[in-house]
Amino acid sequence: MQVRTSLPMEREPCVLALGNFDGVHLGHRRLLEHGLEQAVRLGVGLDVLIFEPHPLKVLFPERGVKLLSTTQERLLYMEEIGVRTVYHLPFTMEMANTSPEQFVEKILLPLGVIHVVVGFNYSFGAQGKGNSELIQALGQKHGFGVSVLQAQTLGGRVISSSSIRKALQLGDIQLASSLLGHLxxxxxxxxxxxxxxxxxxxxxxxxxxxxxxxxxxxxxxxxxxxxxxxxxxxxxxxxxxxxxxxxxxxxxxxxxxxxxxxxxxxxxxxxxxxxxxxxxxxxxxxxxxxxxxxxxxxxxxxxxxxxxxxxxxxxxxxxxxxxx
Structure with missing residues (x-):
């Protein structure tokens, strides 16, 4: 698996998974597995775009969001699943102020996307104005497909990084492990x-x-x-x-x-x-x-x-x- 810290010089067709993937929990894994299925169907590689630091740390530092995994741990899990390339880009205020349309045109299209995979609550662009509906519309405009995965659940409980953080703060290791899919x-x-x-x-x-x-x-x-x-x-x-x-x-x-x-x-x-x-x-x-x-x-x-x-x-x- 390749890890790149800048956009490629030439577009290489890919299915692109978008998200923070903190903890690479079962919901993240399902999203990546779906991305891999689409990549196989289309005959291209599965790539992932992640930002460092976590966007919430830049946009809302007062919240003091605590992370579940290091970047290296995320990369190891992604490699296990079969990701071809991870684009590991810096998240700056300039990036935060990029409009959803500019994000697609200046970031996604240069990556060579022919299909994008996101979670139902994925947001992008300035002030989080971009959502799953908008990226679908932009996909139609620019000629790439979009898969939006709904919330993944386990025992009727939504799998999310925030629910795992809460479980750990309460000392519920069994619940955290079950939602993560690993210890x-x-x-x-x-x-x-x-x-x-x-x-x-x-x-x-x-x-x-x-x-x-x-x-x-x-x-x-x-x-x-x-x-x-x-x-x-x-x-x-x-x-x-x-x-x-x-x-x-x-x-x-x-x-x-x-x-x-x-x-x-x-x-x-x-x-x-x-x-x-x-x-x-x-x-x-x-x-x-x-x-x-x-x-x-x-x-x-x-x-x-x-x-x-x-x-x-x-x-x-x-x-x-x-x-x-």
């Missing part, structure tokens, strides 16, 4: 902390996350990460250390089981399987240690069950393949 993750750089966990026998990797990304509700979670190409299990605490501080910034700390090594300065991604409990203040170190033992046992129980289920599914697939 929610946190990513950041391992930094030095107070090293209190080491003194208590539970050394932690303190993860500095970007202010751009959403941190789930405070509490304790069962998690895993891939370190040096190996899956490492652990438990994560998101909180303000109320047992030791009256006021403290929210921190993300991960205690990895059966791991030894220096992670300082490394970028890691932590995948969240399940929320175990709320954050709470303990009456001293001994009470905290007792709870940490329970947390450790609970996290291992959750992760072991998931691993057993994955191993069982893998064995079943291998058996079915052998019997064919």
């Amino acid at each position: 929610p993750c946190l990513r950041g750089t391992v930094i030095h902390g107070e090293e209190r966990g080491r003194m208590l026998g539970y050394p932690t990797a303190n993860i500095l996350t970007s202010d751009d990304f959403l941190i789930p509700k405070r509490g304790v979670y069962a998690v895993w990460s891939t370190i040096d190409e190996k899956r490492v299990l652990g438990m994560m605490n998101i909180g303000m250390k109320p047992t030791f501080h009256e006021v403290y910034d929210t921190v993300v700390e991960v205690h990895f089981f059966d791991f030894e090594g220096d992670l300082y300065g490394k970028e890691i991604t932590v995948c969240i399987e399940e929320r175990l409990r709320d954050e709470r203040k303990f009456n001293g170190v001994n009470e905290l240690l007792t709870q940490l033992e329970r947390d450790c046992s609970n996290a291992k129980g959750v992760l072991d069950k998931i691993q057993d289920r994955q191993d069982s599914n893998k064995a079943l697939l291998q058996t079915n393949f052998t019997n064919q």
Whole structure:
């Protein structure tokens, strides 16, 4: 898959998917899959246009929109689906002030679009005046087709980035995972902390996350990460250390089981399987240690069950393949 940061010198016929694709959730995947179906039908490649930073961060910075995924994660998911080229363009105030007609003429047509795929609520152009009806009209004018996908639902619930953000803010990992179609993750750089966990026998990797990304509700979670190409299990605490501080910034700390090594300065991604409990203040170190033992046992129980289920599914697939 190619990633381009500018418009091409020559038009190359394509089906183009438009959107922000934050999280690349199940709704996004259906849109991209439909785009791929159209590309195959028309004998061209599927391309995607995304902007950086997220347009809402430029247009409404006061809203403080938190993102679900990095650009690199979005690109990986798109490559898996079969996208040919991603146009990764800067979103500036100049771009924000571009009229819907200019957006089509100066951006879409130079990309060589013969078919465009958008969601029902896609907006474009100055003040968001462009909508799905207008892009269909402009498609007729300029000779490209348009597919408008309606809202995708799961169990009667609309799949959207905002609903996933709300689920994570409430600590509902199961709901967030089901809407995403994959586990929610946190990513950041391992930094030095107070090293209190080491003194208590539970050394932690303190993860500095970007202010751009959403941190789930405070509490304790069962998690895993891939370190040096190996899956490492652990438990994560998101909180303000109320047992030791009256006021403290929210921190993300991960205690990895059966791991030894220096992670300082490394970028890691932590995948969240399940929320175990709320954050709470303990009456001293001994009470905290007792709870940490329970947390450790609970996290291992959750992760072991998931691993057993994955191993069982893998064995079943291998058996079915052998019997064919």
